[in-house]
Amino acid sequence: MIAMALVCEPRLLIADEPTTALDVTIQAQIMDLLLELSQKTGTAILFITHNLGLVAQSCHRMVTMYAGEVVESGPVWDVIASPRHPYSSGLLHSIPDSSRPRGTLPSIPGRVPSLRAMPAGCRFEPRCSYAVPECSATQPIQHIADREVRCHRFAELSLAGAGT
């Protein structure tokens, strides 16, 4: 299937969860193939996944989406090491790792709101442990150098990234 997508040397390849449910060994082979293509032919790859390790390992930039909106974007390792949106931080923080004590894993309470019951302000507000009354206002995306974040508290929060 991937070979098929590659015959016409596309400018953009959208890879939607291309390795989900595959063994790590096969996943590594497929990722090598995709990255080789991108380097040889200059094809840009939009890589959609919930595997944060794969994003870290293969992508230049990443975008975190929540409930239909971009909530954060930036160079991959910057976002992974020091996320600025509480949702990115929550995801990164819930990855099990052998360097972390066994015991309870942090997780994000609640679930993604349904389209019918979308909060009017910050869409993450009902699940966010940093929420304050101002969060019920619409959150515009803010640009800070090469990063973007949709949270008015980004400057005052110091959020945990991967491995912390």
Place this chain on the structure above:
Amino acid sequence: MNSTMQPVGPAISVENLHVSFGRKNQAVIKAVDGVTFAMQKGEIFGIIGESGSGKSTLGRAMVGLLRPSGGELMHGDVSPLALPSSEFNRHRRKYQIIAQDPNAAFDPRMTMLQSLCEPLHIAREGRRADRIAKAFAMLERVALPPEMANRYPHELSGGQKQRANIARALMLEPRVLVCDEVVAALDVSIQADMLNLFARLREEFNLTYVFISHDLRVVSHISDRVAVMYFGKIVEFGPARDVIDRPLHPYTEALRSAEPEVIQDRAKARKRIVLQGEIPSAVNPPSGCRFHTRCPRARDVCRADEPKQRELLPGRHVACHFAEELMAQAEPLAVQPSRISEASAGL
């Protein structure tokens, strides 16, 4: 080892267990080919390996769902396969499997309440009112709201369905739960919730788990000990974190190195070993060490002789001719930096 582990002997032990598939005039597939270990009561025993390595078959054989073609299976001091069939069926209820796909576990025409009560109904256990009360109690234990009882499977999210699946397995009050890739399809945050739930239920119900997964992170987080399977055999087993952090078998080493890393320093220090190909045809296992067709460390002897399993460090068992060498090396095998590491070096 976890402090809650009860020092009271094995929950399940297998000795030289074999499970084969294949009908008349067909090639025989040796899905499990001579496996020996004992898991303790209260322990979480992880099994990892690529698909096709025999993990599910071993899990199913361990609870008596599949009849082994050879070897010994013990549940504590009971030999389940020697029980008369009526007694075996009663015994089997205490050894439950939860599989990856919760959709397969639920009849789409049944409400959650009906599905939960079904195993007890089939076992003719308790009165109807008691079964219903128990179903609601189990929903609560897996943190599902009571209104879920009247929902149909398609009305639940993936995570909710997997919780209901666990509730259903708990209805029969099992001693042992085999969890086969139960968190594979879930998002990280929901996966974290599920792993926390499994840990809590172990305490509450005094459970022993077999935790099958191809995700090394998940297994090393939840398990006390882990067995690494390749082609029907256990190639390495020992305390989970030791095995994952410092593999003593080239196959474990390769699995570990293919696992994407989220911590930048470790990602940079990482030497990737990309295994070529997949597990060879199950009908025709390679000679000698079965891993030799893909092993970056293979030498001539590996094609000829099958390596013996040895205890290299206390509690750490490895089957590789060169395990001592691997252990002595401070650094893992130096491999050509892969294309991925080159590509990301410039980031």
